[in-house]
Amino acid sequence: MSEVRIIDLKANVLEDNDKKAEMLRSRLKENKTFLLNLMSSPGSGKTTTLTQLIKLLKNEYRIAVMEADIDSDVDTKRIIEAGADAIQLHTGGMCHLDADMTEQGLNSVNFKDYDLVILENVGNLVCPAEFDTGASKNAMILSIPEGDDKPLKYPLMFQISDLVIINKIDVAPYFDFDMDKAEKNIHARHPEIDIIPICAKTGEGVEKLADWIRTELSSVSK
Amino acid sequence: MSEVRIIDLKANVLEDNDKKAEMLRSRLKENKTFLLNLMSSPGSGKTTTLTQLIKLLKNEYRIAVMEADIDSDVDTKRIIEAGADAIQLHTGGMCHLDADMTEQGLNSVNFKDYDLVILENVGNLVCPAEFDTGASKNAMILSIPEGDDKPLKYPLMFQISDLVIINKIDVAPYFDFDMDKAEKNIHARHPEIDIIPICAKTGEGVEKLADWIRTELSSVSK
Numbered sequence: 335m336s337e338v339r340i341i342d343l344k345a346n347v348l349e350d351n352d353k354k355a356e357m358l359r360s361r362l363k364e365n366k367t368f369l370l371n372l373m374s375s376p377g378s379g380k381t382t383t384l385t386q387l388i389k390l391l392k393n394e395y396r397i398a399v400m401e402a403d404i405d406s407d408v409d410t411k412r413i414i415e416a417g418a419d420a421i422q423l424h425t426g427g428m429c430h431l432d433a434d435m436t437e438q439g440l441n442s443v444n445f446k447d448y449d450l451v452i453l454e455n456v457g458n459l460v461c462p463a464e465f466d467t468g469a470s471k472n473a474m475i476l477s478i479p480e481g482d483d484k485p486l487k488y489p490l491m492f493q494i495s496d497l498v499i500i501n502k503i504d505v506a507p508y509f510d511f512d513m514d515k516a517e518k519n520i521h522a523r524h525p526e527i528d529i530i531p532i533c534a535k536t537g538e539g540v541e542k543l544a545d546w547i548r549t550e551l552s553s554v555s556k
Numbered sequence: 557m558s559e560v561r562i563i564d565l566k567a568n569v570l571e572d573n574d575k576k577a578e579m580l581r582s583r584l585k586e587n588k589t590f591l592l593n594l595m596s597s598p599g600s601g602k603t604t605t606l607t608q609l610i611k612l613l614k615n616e617y618r619i620a621v622m623e624a625d626i627d628s629d630v631d632t633k634r635i636i637e638a639g640a641d642a643i644q645l646h647t648g649g650m651c652h653l654d655a656d657m658t659e660q661g662l663n664s665v666n667f668k669d670y671d672l673v674i675l676e677n678v679g680n681l682v683c684p685a686e687f688d689t690g691a692s693k694n695a696m697i698l699s700i701p702e703g704d705d706k707p708l709k710y711p712l713m714f715q716i717s718d719l720v721i722i723n724k725i726d727v728a729p730y731f732d733f734d735m736d737k738a739e740k741n742i743h744a745r746h747p748e749i750d751i752i753p754i755c756a757k758t759g760e761g762v763e764k765l766a767d768w769i770r771t772e773l774s775s776v777s778k
Contacts, residue, residue, distance in 0.1 A: 375598045376681050376710065377702025404682060406708045427712075429651060429682035457709070458682055459598050460626060460651035479701035479724065480599025486628045487679070488598060490649075502701065505730045 339421045339442070351465055355433035358440075358468030365446045366554050369436075369453065370547070371469035373491065376457030378477035379501040381409040382534040383543070384452060385416035390544040392417045395449040395551065400439040402431055402456050409454065419443070430461035433468040449551060459488040466494075471550060473497040478506050482516035485523045492523035497546060500531040503538065561643045561664070573687055577655035580662075580690030587668045588776050591658075591675060592769070593691035595713065598679030600699035601723040603631040604756040605765070606674060607638035612766040614639045617671040617773065622661040624653055624678050631676065641665070652683035655690040671773060681706070685713040693772060695719040700728050704738035707745045714745035719752065719768060726755040 362369050374380050381401075388397060399420040401410045404427060413420035423439045425431065431439070436453060445451050453469060455462045474495040476484055479502060485492045492498065498520055506513070517529055530546060532539030584591050596602050603623075610619060621642040623632045626649060635642035645661045647653065653661070658675060667673050675691060677684045696717040698706055701724060707714045714720065720742055728735070739751055752768060754761030 375679070375702075376706055377597060377699075403709055405711050406705075408705055408708060427682075427686070429680070456682065457597070458651070458680055460649075460678065460680055461683065464649070477599075477701065479699065479727070480597075483628075483630055484598055486630060487625055489627050505701070505727060508727050508730060 351432045351434070354437075355466035355468035358433050358437050359470065362445070362468070362470060363554065367445050367448055367451055368471075368551050368554050369440070369445070369451045369467075369469045370550075371453045371455060371462075371467045371472045372475070373455045373459070373462045373472065373495070374457060374475035375459050375477070375480055378457070378475045378480060379534045380454050380457070380475055381412050383475060383499065383501060383532065383540070384454065385412055386534050386537050386540040387543060387547070388413070388416045388418045390540060391450070391547065394548075396447060397450045397452070398443045398445070398448045400443060400451065400453045402439075402454060404429075404456065419448075425456060428461075429456055429458050430465045431455060431467055432465040436467040436469070450547065459484070459491045463488070463491040463494050470554070471496045473499060475499045475501050476516070478502040478509050478511045481510075482512050482519060485516075485519035489523050492520055492527065495524065495527060497528045497530065499543060500529060501534050503531045504533040504536060573654045573656070576659075577688035577690035580655050580659050581692065584667070584690070584692055585776065589667050589670055589673055590693075590773050590776050591662070591667070591673045591689075591691045592772075593675045593677060593684075593689045593694045594697070595677045595681070595684045595694065595717070596679060596697035597681050597699070597702055600679075600697045600702060601756045602676050602679070602697055603634050605697060605721060605723060605754065605762070606676065607634055608756050608759050608762045609766060609769070610635070610638045610640045612762060613672070613769065616770075618669060619672045619674070620665045620667070620670045621674045621676060622665060623676045624661075626651075626678065641670075647678060651678055651680050652687050653677060653689055654687040658689040658691070672769065681710040681713045685710070685716050692776070693718045695721060697721045697723050698738070700724040700731050700733045703732075704734050704741060707738075707741035711745050714742055714749065717746065717749060719750045721765060722751060722753040723756050725753045725760065726758060
């Protein structure tokens with residue numbers, strides 16, 4: 335895939351989303367494809383994190399990325415340049431993806447051809463947390479400039495995530511971000527959650543993130 | 557008001573929101589109260605900006621702040637400490653406020669007693685842009701760490717805002733944020749929009765923001 339493909343998604347509000355999500359998760363498992371749902375605020379570094387991760391993993395796994403956005407295709411171009419296949423999903427103004435929309439994207443990307451599919455969800459800490467996409471696991475990024483109080487304000491996002499990536503640790507000296515306080519706030523919402531601090535810009539810590547992915551994929555490898 | 561009052565809002569999905577918003581705007585005008593709707597991503601500095609602004613304006617105007625959040629009341633406490641009256645609005649999981657919810661908040665705060673009421677909307681660049689709250693004017697914050705490409709990804713937010721505050725200019729040297737590119741992207745979405753760069757942490761540029769407010773209020777002063 336060398337040019338950007340754009341898929342316009344349609345929301346199916348009538349269907350029971352949780353049931354649809356469970357069915358999709360089973361379908362992914364049968365096909366030994368791991369789907370990671372990556373969420374965060376706008377501008378916390380999802381795409382940069384993915385480009386670094388793709389560099390480390392592209393020779394081990396077949397990787398595709400589904401870039402969900404209200405508009406634009408700037409992120410998809412960056413992912414393709416980093417060496418993975420990617421499609422752009424346009425949500426038609428919706429601030430999240432539900433399981434049906436995710437399945438439309440997976441079908442468009444021919445997910446059975448991949449070991450790892452990553453859904454870069456719409457930049458938003460509220461809506462994406464409210465809809466189970468059917469992903470194998472949920473990860474979120476909290477960036478240093480956003481502050482260590484975000485788990486207090488957006489509790490559901492932290493509760494439904496399996497991993498919190500703390501990004502932009504290189505600029506920590508310039509912000510009032512207390513890492514211990516952040517970890518305490520995160521664990522108060524979700525005691526078993528994994529936390530990996532990184533700097534996506536320089537690549538620092540991304541090897542640990544790659545290891546987290548490798549561990550998850552070892553349980554579903556083809 | 558010395559303790560935090562929390563109002564649980566109820567969404568009224570049946571009513572015509574645009575009509576309700578226009579009615580609310582007229583009601584505010586009649587009472588000579590200016591309502592500013594302040595929006596942004598999570599962690600872009602809404603509350604810090606407001607605390608600096610309140611310091612500059614509290615001796616000139618009677619100010620109240622309505623702090624909308626999914627959960628928590630940490631921001632309301634900070635506003636009260638800065639010297640303004642404030643109430644906490646809980647949105648019950650909703651990622652935005654509509655005109656009816658805004659009016660519930662305004663009635664709770666007795667808006668007729670104030671010259672300036674500021675609604676600190678839920679941290680989100682998608683949903684709040686889709687619902688007219690009935691505010692006199694809309695302002696949004698874009699912080700440097702979020703990146704200069706946000707107007708491309710969240711077009712509606714920039715289209716419906718009257719003012720973009722570019723915050724965290726003190727950390728600009730540590731991020732790949734091109735101010736000229738940002739302004740070009742913003743003006744491509746909304747040619748007449750005002751842009752004010754500030755550093756809410758140090759107060760740099762906040763005097764210009766206070767002047768913007770003064771100009772707006774001079775047209776509705778009591």
